[in-house]
Amino acid sequence: MLVSVMLAMFMAAVEGTIVATAMPSIVGDLGGFTLFSWVFSAFLLAQTVTIPIYGKLADLYGRKPVFVLGVVVFLAGSTLCGLATSMNQLIFYRLIQGVGAGAVQPIATTIVGDIYNLEERAQVQGYLSGVWGFASIIGPAVGGLFVQYARWSWVFWINIPVGLLSALGIILFFRETVTQRAHKVDYLGSGLIFVAISALMVVLIQAGTVWPWGSAPVLGLLAVFAAGSLLFVVREKRATEPVMPLEIWHDRLITVANLASLTTGIVLVGIDTFLPTFVQGVMNKTPIVAGFALAVMSIGWTLSATVAGRMILRLGYRRTALGGGLWLVIGSVFFVTLQPSRGWFWAAGGSFLVGVGMGLARTVFIVAVQSSVAWEMRGAATAANMFTGILGNTVGAALLGGVLNNRMTAYLRHIPAGQGAPLNLDVVNALLDPQKRQSLSAEMLRVLQRGLTISLHTVYWGVMVLSFASLFLIYFLPRRTKEESQ
Known part of the structure; x- marks a missing residue:
């Protein structure tokens, strides 16, 4: 069972980093730099929305059938992604992939919460985070090799054998007892x-x-967001079996851990999504080098997650998580001071420190949340924590992608393309394609790389602000969980 769960974590980790490494090449092949963020956002949106549904279904019908269903959908989406011939197709297939991904990681983590006690759980969660880190090291390197020597489609197809083995292991070896009763799934809330x-x-x-901030479409969508959020809260209060039970948010530890998962999720996607673009587009390095610069974060994550379990037992949740928050802040300093002249080693150093912080903080969050609820609520509580973390990824990909587009648009507005006409964001497609880049003049290459540097620095300032916010939230974690107090 543990091997099967590890394979699921491996697949989730490979998906998270291997696509980021390949994105500059995908954009260069399919075009659509303005849709860059949607490749991540579509996947994360579907994953975010379905996580609470799968968590609830796992509590109602059992972990095994929900996990296997998620793997099947995820692999179907992965197969289609590799066959995409346009950016719009890729975004749609990523949405399908995300629907399946909503079950894989949270249900695998819930299974670990079911079969191990508190002391074992802390150590095993550390091992799982270590597997995630190891897979993330392999992912960028393999992604760089695929992009450079084969085709980017393989960054999606590599999931297929891993996912099949994971599902087969859970089918054959996982045994669970589920109380049969009538169920009402909260599809309206979802x-x-x-x-x-x-x-x-x-x-x-x-x-x-595309739209001015004060335009009717923007204001209308903001109104939809506010109304939808309000109606969701009202619905969850009245639903017989809510998709996200609001009572779990009454626990201070769960509330703080979930909010901190939200902010660290934004920090994580800010590094994962945009670091390969900086290394390849600004520093003129190969996809393999960009992959290694990103993979160093996973080394730090692996090392810190491996010792996090023992640190929790010796120092407690709060002190361990505070250490993680501090390393996040220090790592973000490396990115706001990142310059092409410093080389990719500087970026790798920042990645390593951010990884150390993530490994400590994220391990604390999931172990503490699972230790605060009973079995019948563990799936929903785990899913809620995963939900907020992935929501942070989702919002972060959209928010920071919007910051990048806005800053780059403002920069290009003052650069003439010819006959006095300003450049647009589509010109960045050529910068991210090694072959098309050769057709750019030396002056145009310098101008575009400077604009991308300025724009990405704005993104990294946002990452630093969210790192400080994460540290602030972690400070309010209680020292003990309910399970420890009993």
């Missing part, structure tokens, strides 16, 4: 949160570039 988050994402990505 639909409301989907509409609300979708509206917010469109605003974050499109406002300031």
Whole structure:
């Protein structure tokens, strides 16, 4: 069972980093730099919305059938992604992939919460985070090799054998007893949160570039987001079996851990999504080098997650998580001071420190949340924590992608392309394609790389602000969980 769960974590980790490494090449092949963020946002949106549904279904019908269903959908989406011939197709297939991904990681983590006690759980969660880190090291390197020597489609197809082995292991070896009773799944609540988050994402990505901030579409979508969020809360209070039970948010530890998962999720996607673009587009390095620069974060994550379990038992949740928050802040300093002249080693150093912080903080969050609820609520509580973390990824991809587009648009507005006409964002497609880049003049290459540097620095300042916010939230974690107090 543990090997099967590890394989699921491996697949989730490979998906998270291997696509980021390949994205500059995908954009260079398919075009559509303005849709860059949607490749991540579509996947994360579907994953975010379905996580609470799968968590609830796992509590109602058992972990095994829900996990296997998620793997099947995820692999179907992965197969289609590799066959995409346009950016719009890729975004749609990523949405399908995300629907399956909503079950894989949270249900695998819930299974670990079921079969191990507190002391074992802390150590095993550390091992799982270590597997995630190891897979993330392999992912960027393999992604760089695929992009450079084969085709980017393989960054999606590599999931297929891993996913099949994981599902087969759970089918054969996992045994569970589920109390049979009548169920009512809160599909209305799921639909409301989907509409609300979708509206917010469109605003974050499109406002300031496609639509002015004060335009009717932006204001209308913000109103949809506010109304959808309010109706979701009202619905969850009245639903017989809510998709996200609001009573779990009455626990201070769960509330703080979930909010901190939200902010660290934004930090994580800010590094994962845009670091390969900086290394390849600004520093003129190969996809393999960009992959290694990103993979160093996973080394730090692996090392810190491996010792996090023992640190929790010796120092407690709060002190361990505070250490993680501090390393996040220090790592973010490396990125706001990142310059092409410093080389990719500087970026790798920042990645390593951010990884150390993530490994400590994220391990604390999931172990503490699972230790605060009973079995019948563990799936929902785990899913809620995963939900907020992935929501942070989702909002972060949209928000920081919007920041990048806005800043780059403002920069290009003052650069003439010929006959006095300003450049647009489509010119960045050539910068990210090694072959098309050779057709750019030395002056145009310098101008575009300077604009991308300025724009990405704005993104990294946002990452630093969220790192400080994460540290601030972690400070309010209680020292003990309910399970420890009993």
